[in-house]
Amino acid sequence: KNMTECAKAIKLSGAEIVTVAVRRVNITDKKKPLLMDYVDPKKITYLPNTAGCFTSEEALRTLRLAREIGGWKLVKLEVLGDKKNLFPDMIETLKSTEVLTKEGFNVMVYCNDDPLMAKRLENVGASAIMPLAAPIGSGLGILNKVNIKIIRSQTKLPLIIDAGLGQASDATIAMELGCDGVLVNTAIAKAKKPFDMALAFKNAVVSGRQSFLAGRIEKNLMGNPSSPLEGII
Helix, strand or coil, rough: HHHHHHHHHHHHCCCCCEEECCCCCCCCCCCCEEEHHHHCCCCCEEEEEEECCCCCHHHHHHHHHHHHHHHHCEECCCECCCCCCEEECHHHHHHHHHHHHHHCCCCEEECCCHHHHHHHHHCCCEEEEEEEECCHHHHCCCCHHHHHHHHHHCCCCEEEEEEECCCHHHHHHHHCCCEEEEEEHHHHHHCCCHHHHHHHHHHHHHHHHHHHCCCCCCCCCCCCCCCCCCCCC
């Protein structure tokens, strides 16, 4: 609702990186509330993004401006293709990724959950792959676990689920699939109790990561008792 609540939610969530919509968030006009006054850039990594861009030209211009304003080279690329479903335009996204990496940017890329496209993004220099779980703001959770697992299996780049998460358990699932993190906005901002949801997501990410590292048992159609049989009365 406001900068103060935003900062509190970020702290409760344990987030280490905060995306900043260069075209929407005030980061330059000192006469108005500045994000830096509430979220310390020395403690939280700012990640300028291209939210609201629908062409490669718009996205490139926005991120070049971000570098000029704040010296940012680590950026999030987001080129949308449709105003209703907010799916990424992968042709424009791939083209933009290649240009930006050649210009020295480290590009974290919002993309669809297509393993082939994810590999192409990696091949042109992407620094991180950020597939959607579902349409932005939909809260539907991870709709295609198989594709996420395939993307995980073929890349060593950071894999971060971006868009569509609706509740903390979605984050746990993402981490159990082997993802390195999740990007969350609407699920917290529009929750009935945003601060509680922020904390829930923090715990969910930690739980999911621990579960992934522990290694789940293999699935089996038949019963398979694990209790020892020795000493049965």
